[in-house]
Amino acid sequence: MRVSVYIATSLDGFIARENGNLDWLPGSDGTSEQSEEDFGYHEFMDSVDVLIMGRKTFETVLxxxxxxxxxxxxxxxxxxxxxxxxxxxxxTVESSTSSPAELIQQLSEKGYQRAYIDGGKTIQSFLNAGLIQDMIITRIPVLIGSGIPLFGPVDNDRKLRHINTRTFENGFVQSEYELEY
Known part of the structure; x- marks a missing residue:
């Protein structure tokens, strides 16, 4: 089973403000930007069977x-x-208390092929469990100074292989990486 991340960060590496607010992120209120560009999101979502998110991310979406x-x-x-x-x-929305490894095993046994991991702590726990194969990270050209970081402490170094970087007219820079385990 392929386990993937698709996420945006501020240029200084935060996925949200300390209080979880996304006001710095264009379209964060559920409205779309003036542009028709979706930065590959729909294509990515079409490739995903299951989305796994943390409780705080779920509450933000709600x-x-x-x-x-x-x-x-x-x-x-x-x-x-x-x-x-x-x-x-x-x-199709359910909750789980399983560990990342247990959950991926359960989903794999059910025939799921690709999982999308969303939410800071959730991404960090799947990364520390060695379960994430690829990441698409879009950097938004804004500095917010502090907030919830995409990455936290890791159990050991995680090497990544750069696959591709795209730039957009609005200043977004999107990079795709594969993790090397």
């Missing part, structure tokens, strides 16, 4: 004043605490 953005895609919310899934969400 706060957007838009319809559930993942349609009928299987979504698993990792949380160490009991989690209430709103009744108006599709039945």
């Amino acid at each position: 706060s957007f004043e838009i319809e559930w953005p993942y349609s009928e895609k299987q979504v698993i919310v990792l949380s160490s605490q009991p989690l209430q899934i709103p009744n108006d969400l599709p039945a």
Whole structure:
């Protein structure tokens, strides 16, 4: 099973402000930018069978004043605490307390081919478990000074192989990497 990350960071490496706010991220309120460009997001999502996110990311998505953005895609919310899934969400949304390795094993046994990992702590836990194969990171040209970092402490060095970098007219820079284990 392929385990992937697709995420945006500020130029100084933060995925959100310390309070979780995404106000610095264009389109963070669920509205689209003036541009028709989606930065490869829909193509990426079409390649994914299941999305795994942390509880805080789930709560952030629920706060957007838009319809559930993942349609009928299987979504698993990792949380160490009991989690209430709103009744108006599709039945494809569930919660789990499994470890990253256990969850990937379970999903692989069910025939899933590619997982999308989202949320800072969730990405860090899958990275430390050696489960992430590739990452697409889009750097937004803004410095926010402090916040929730994409990366935290790692158990050991993680070497990456650069695959591709794209630049966009609005100043976004998107790089794709494969992890070497």
